[in-house]
Amino acid sequence: MKTNSIITSLKLKSTDTLIMVIFILLGFLVVTQLKVQSTPQKLASLSEQDLGQIIRELTLETDALRKEIFNLQVRLYDYERKEATQRSVLNQAVQDLQTMKILAGIAKVKGPGIKVSIIDEENTLRGYDFLELIDELKSAGAEAIAVNNHRLKLWSFFKDAEGKVYLNGEVIESPYQIIVLGDPEVLYQSLSIPGGVIDTFSPLPGVNLIISRESEIALPATKIRKLKYGKPIKE
């Protein structure tokens, strides 16, 4: 009743009210539509054509990504293979270096071998006696030799002076202790064969020689020597 009185007081016709309602509705719908459209579109609101397009694009993208995965896996495989090769080469090199260090006498080494203890009370042994002994051990396959804790190497030398024996310029004296790395049995045999070192040394006055076979001996290392004249030849 109250709205009717307002309408009549404003001299409104019923159609005017309806027109107003229409425009209220229009404004309301426009705003609602704008609000709905401004929110991000969801897949459910898309047409079949749009969805098909999206699927096609996604399929292409997926294919491209799969291809990329494959390529990357191939590259990864390549790198792994290369790395494995390099690692094996490196391992080989490290092993070679280790062997060379032991052979050159600049690395400590342990393993089976023999100990030769010589007591020379009357100082009858000379440098060439040691050379004979050591040559015998080398021919029996000795891999490393130390005399009185001096590791023998390529540039080691024995020398006699003033009735004393020098090794690398240092005096060595009885009791001599020679440690040899190699097959204990073979080394022992090489020294004890008839006419061998034992036979040669034992008759000497005051010389007493004891050989013991060891399952584990350790040899000291010497310092590396700088080359003064030699230069490597590249192959």
Add this chain to the structure above:
Amino acid sequence: MSWIVLLGFLLGIVMGLTFKVPLPPIYGRYLGIAILAALDSVVGGIRSLYEKNFNERLFIAGFFTNSLLATFITFLGDRVGVDLALAAIVAFGVRMFQNLTLIRRYIFQSRRWE
């Protein structure tokens, strides 16, 4: 007359901003077509005002029938797999531009700019 239109429109906008209508996005298309039809009716009404043969009842009836028919055509098109919304868009769009041309002409004539 015009203040009724403006007031109604503003009121509708305020209501639309105030009340949140949980309209599923899938119906956004239908609402859009309905709005297009409604706007066509409004432009047609303005034209008839200038031609001095504006009929309120015809306008009201046209407003609702246009909107409902357009929405229904769109709905039907989606059912049968043909985009019939295009028919409504083209029909209302063309007519709106024709009516706007006429309205422009009436305004120019009334102000003797031609």
